């Protein structure tokens with residue numbers, strides 16, 4: 594049996610016992626993933642969330658995410674755990690009250706506010722990646738990108754443009770540069786790719802971290 598740490602920030606720390614999972618070793622890297630709390634309309638979204646979770650788990654990594662069990666978020670967390678990775682979920686009490694927390698996380702931190710959640714997610718991660726999602730995903734992605742341009746952190750930020758999902762956004766950002774409300778150097782702060790494994794590899798490498806495939810996954 595392994596234990597999941599449930600940490601109520603500002604109050605006591607509780608430990609609960611969770612079902613058996615493979616023994617966990619120290620993660621080689623932590624990737625914060627932002628993605629939809631809904632599954633989207635095409636199977637490729639769920640397949641890709643699963644692929645990202647598997648990649649993190651198979652490469653000995655740790656997922657840091659919003660701690661939800663719905664949509665792409667839940668699929669991503671389940672796939673990471675199934676591939677032997679650690680999952681750190683950070684969720685505000687209000688969403689736990691709606692029973693949206695993923696109780697199988699290796700660590701589940703229940704915080705008071707969204708601001709605390711995002712700060713903690715940023716602190717625990719070596720790199721950030723946004724998959725397809727809705728306004729929650731956009732807000733998280735833009736915040737971490739903005740923090741990077743202001744020098745609050747120096748961690749790589751990636752956008753997975755799966756099947757052109759973010760083409761409209763990228764076109765708009767191009768016009769923002771044209772209108773001189775942003776410079777090309779700001780665009781250069783984000784890595785964009787349509788392939789999840791290639792983007793993950795790029796982000797982990799630019800964070801200066803090493804990884805290897807878990808032998809049992811080969």
Ligand code: AMP
Nearest residue numbers: 627628629630659661726727728729730
């Ligand atoms: P959205 O893209 O609007 O579906 O929002 C998803 C993003 O916002 C995730 O990366 C989460 O951090 C946060 N979020 C939104 N809804 C939930 C939820 N039901 N449970 C946990 N986190 C959520």
